[in-house]
Amino acid sequence: MRLSQMLFVTLREDPAEAEIPSHKLLLRAGYIRRIASGVYAYLPLMWRVLQKVSQIVREEMNATGAQECLLPQLQPSELWQESGRWETYTKAEGIMFALTDRQERQMGLGPTHEEVITAIARDCIRSYRQLPLHLYQIQTKFRDEIRPRFGLMRGREFIMKDGYSFHTDEESLKQTYADMDTAYRNIVRRCGLAFQAVEADSGAIGGSGSQEFMVLADAGEDEVLYTEDGSYAANVEKAVSLPPEAEPSPFATYEKRETPDTATIASLCDCLNCSPTQVVKNVLYQAVYDNGTTVLVLVSVRGDRDVNEVKLQNELTRRAGDYDAIALLSLTVPDADAQQKWAANPLPLGYIAPDLADDYIAKQKDVAPKFLRLADKTVENLQSFVTGANETGFHVVGANWGDQFTLPPVVDLNKSMAGDRSLKNSEQVLQTARGIEVGHIFQLGTKYSEAMGATYTDKHGKDKPLVMGCYGIGVSRLAQAAVEQSYDKDGIIWPVEIAPYHAIVTVPNINTKEQMEAAEKLYAELNAAGVETLLDDRKERAGVKFKDADLIGIPYRVVTGRSISEGKVEVVDRATHESRDMAIADVVPTLKQWVEEALAR
RNA sequence: CGGGAUGUAGCGCAGUUUGGUAGCGCGUCGGCUUUGGGAGCCGAACGUCGCAGGUUCGAAUCCUGCCAUCCCGACCA
Numbered sequence A: 001m002r003l004s005q006m007l008f009v010t011l012r013e014d015p016a017e018a019e020i021p022s023h024k025l026l027l028r029a030g031y032i033r034r035i036a037s038g039v040y041a042y043l044p045l046m047w048r049v050l051q052k053v054s055q056i057v058r059e060e061m062n063a064t065g066a067q068e069c070l071l072p073q074l075q076p077s078e079l080w081q082e083s084g085r086w087e088t089y090t091k092a093e094g095i096m097f098a099l100t101d102r103q104e105r106q107m108g109l110g111p112t113h114e115e116v117i118t119a120i121a122r123d124c125i126r127s128y129r130q131l132p133l134h135l136y137q138i139q140t141k142f143r144d145e146i147r148p149r150f151g152l153m154r155g156r157e158f159i160m161k162d163g164y165s166f167h168t169d170e171e172s173l174k175q176t177y178a179d180m181d182t183a184y185r186n187i188v189r190r191c192g193l194a195f196q197a198v199e200a201d202s203g204a205i206g207g208s209g210s211q212e213f214m215v216l217a218d219a220g221e222d223e224v225l226y227t228e229d230g231s232y233a234a235n236v237e238k239a240v241s242l243p244p245e246a247e248p249s250p251f252a253t254y255e256k257r258e259t260p261d262t263a264t265i266a267s268l269c270d271c272l273n274c275s276p277t278q279v280v281k282n283v284l285y286q287a288v289y290d291n292g293t294t295v296l297v298l299v300s301v302r303g304d305r306d307v308n309e310v311k312l313q314n315e316l317t318r319r320a321g322d323y324d325a326i327a328l329l330s331l332t333v334p335d336a337d338a339q340q341k342w343a344a345n346p347l348p349l350g351y352i353a354p355d356l357a358d359d360y361i362a363k364q365k366d367v368a369p370k371f372l373r374l375a376d377k378t379v380e381n382l383q384s385f386v387t388g389a390n391e392t393g394f395h396v397v398g399a400n401w402g403d404q405f406t407l408p409p410v411v412d413l414n415k416s417m418a419g420d421r422s423l424k425n426s427e428q429v430l431q432t433a434r435g436i437e438v439g440h441i442f443q444l445g446t447k448y449s450e451a452m453g454a455t456y457t458d459k460h461g462k463d464k465p466l467v468m469g470c471y472g473i474g475v476s477r478l479a480q481a482a483v484e485q486s487y488d489k490d491g492i493i494w495p496v497e498i499a500p501y502h503a504i505v506t507v508p509n510i511n512t513k514e515q516m517e518a519a520e521k522l523y524a525e526l527n528a529a530g531v532e533t534l535l536d537d538r539k540e541r542a543g544v545k546f547k548d549a550d551l552i553g554i555p556y557r558v559v560t561g562r563s564i565s566e567g568k569v570e571v572v573d574r575a576t577h578e579s580r581d582m583a584i585a586d587v588v589p590t591l592k593q594w595v596e597e598a599l600a601r
Numbered sequence B: 001c002g003g004g005a006u007g008u009a010g011c012g013c014a015g016u017u018u019g020g021u022a023g024c025g026c027g028u029c030g031g032c033u034u035u036g037g038g039a040g041c042c043g044a045a046c047g048u049c050g051c052a053g054g055u056u057c058g059a060a061u062c063c064u065g066c067c068a069u070c071c072c073g074a075c076c077a
Helices: A021-028 A044-063 A077-083 A086-090 A114-124 A170-190 A265-272 A309-318 A336-340 A447-452 A475-485 A513-528 A542-552 A562-566 A584-599
Strands: A032-036 A039-042 A074-076 A097-100 A106-109 A133-142 A157-167 A195-199 A210-216 A222-227 A233-235 A255-258 A280-289 A294-302 A328-332 A372-376 A385-391 A394-399 A430-445 A455-457 A463-465 A467-474 A503-506 A533-536 A556-559 A568-573 A579-583
Touching: A021 A032, A021 A475, A039 A044, A044 A133, A044 A157, A044 A170, A044 A475, A074 A077, A077 A086, A077 A106, A077 A114, A077 A447, A086 A106, A114 A133, A114 A157, A114 A447, A114 A467, A157 A170, A157 A475, A170 A195, A170 A210, A170 A430, A170 A467, A195 A222, A195 A430, A210 A222, A210 A475, A265 A394, A280 A385, A294 A309, A309 A328, A309 A372, A430 A447, A430 A475, A447 A467, A467 A475, A503 A513, A503 A542, A513 A533, A513 A556, A513 A562, A513 A584, A533 A542, A556 A584, A562 A568, A568 A584, A579 A584
Parallel strands: A195 A233, A294 A372, A503 A533, A503 A556
Antiparallel strands: A032 A039, A074 A106, A097 A106, A133 A157, A157 A467, A195 A210, A210 A430, A222 A233, A222 A430, A255 A394, A280 A294, A280 A328, A385 A394, A430 A467, A455 A463, A556 A568, A568 A579
16 A cells, blocks of 8 residues: 555644553554544554454454354344343443334344344254354444543444354363363464453353453553462452451450541551451442342451452342342442431441441331341451441440351452462462453353253253353454553554554655665565555655654564665664665565564464 | 543644633645755635523623533443
8 A cells, every 4th residue: 555545644742532552542643533432433554453353363263163153233122131131231330222213122232242142043053963053253342331431442332253152061161161262362462462361250241250361551441460470360350369367456355445536447447556457347338139129238348458349249149039139230339318318327437337237227118128248258257356336436346256246148258459368379479460351251151041042952852051151352452452562652563463564665755766666666576475565655754754654553664765776775673663774685585574474473 | 420621723732810803833735945753934724712592882701501522430241
């Protein structure tokens, strides 16, 4: 492609709308344009990058035996009602764009395709002889994110590869899941990125095992905890760990103490001269289920720890049946307004004990009359601990489970942090890093097939639900993550594997016949040799062309400049700015070799 | 949805406090010179000042309502 004929618009200044480097650079270098919040146009350079990422994904998927297809974006509400997700995905904090057509039919724009694919499987899969089967697509997805951000990182419309596998049993599922683990590692590696595979929470999609593929970058929205020896890595949402031991309690006897203005753990420890590890902190949450029932949850954790709200959500979802509900709609820390709706009396905030009386909850429909009390493992073995006295300005010290307080059901609700010890090997201490989630693989099991009646006939002639897995990779997100991981003050540095072009031939002065002729020849021969090459034949000064070439991040630059009269051109490596003079005849074979070497990685 | 901020030329911004009819830099177009790291000079075009009301002789500027965008949080296969 000739730059003189291409839609090529770069910006000299950072656009005000962008915050992180990759977003600024993609806008400045003319790769993307924002059309609405979280909605972007992929301009010609970006589209080439996305196609390259897609092609790598396609090759690795096909290699595992998965088959490509294309599923509809516009989906009927009926399918989502069958799986039970219509309400949770469209109501309240739902992320599905929903619409009503002219026949008053309810439709949604697909944020994911479990329902559609399960419907297809229900129709097409009859026998165990057809299994296992793995279908995937590379498709635009729609999610009404509450707060889109960082360009393509969290958009409301984005490109994703999603695959769904069907099996007779868990064992077959685990085989495909393992194949996907390998395929995903290949994909991210082939895209030239440094990454970490981590244990993950499976969230609203459900299922058992799940793993995320994190591209490591400071702008990442997720926190990853890992051990130095590589034996453990997990998303902080999922991470388990061994917190530091509690310090022995200085309080020998149980008594109530006056502790004015100690609503925070730090001020309390100051006042009583004790360690946060001797305190039982009681945190109040408000859960709302899909049947409209509100449940007040009182969680007891050690004073130096935080509640992992994802773990709490999962626990509350498990307990949905206790309240005749199916799904949890929201989980919040109730503010003053929210408390007023159900509290019979003002709560002793900051001084709550694990036995806070249930009559703080005013009797009313849709509110569970008793607190759901839960204890994190960190408080289970505490002795002579400090906790609230249910009276503003007072705490109790020297308390014990079984004496003054009843230990609530114990669950792991601990939010792991850097510095904790690994459960796998207590010699290892957890480290922290930021990551961009570019891939996520799940063992779904029979959740959707059972809900939607997708069954097959086994060897013995019995109908059984299909065992499913699903596997996603964010194509547009991965492309931007690559920039986030690879740039310098001059612009983007694309890995050769996904760069929109491999090389750019820069003509410093298009009015010099020698320069133009050499450039035209190199441009034609490089492309013919399979080196995807741009020709900067614009009527611009050399400096402008160099700046633009650096900004858009093409891996190799060939300059037909100063030494042209000696039959030489300059070849510059974008990543290092390393430059060398090279005989014109050597350029094509050399670049061809460099590109082939890079692609073979 | 809670908190914060911003909307003025294609992009980045000043002007708003103190009301008087819109400006700077970059970019764009034309000309001359220049020609290896975002050139210089000369000339030109480009604005419903986010939208709608209101106050006023007069509103980018003051008031009210709305909309959009961005940041923090909550949310997020």
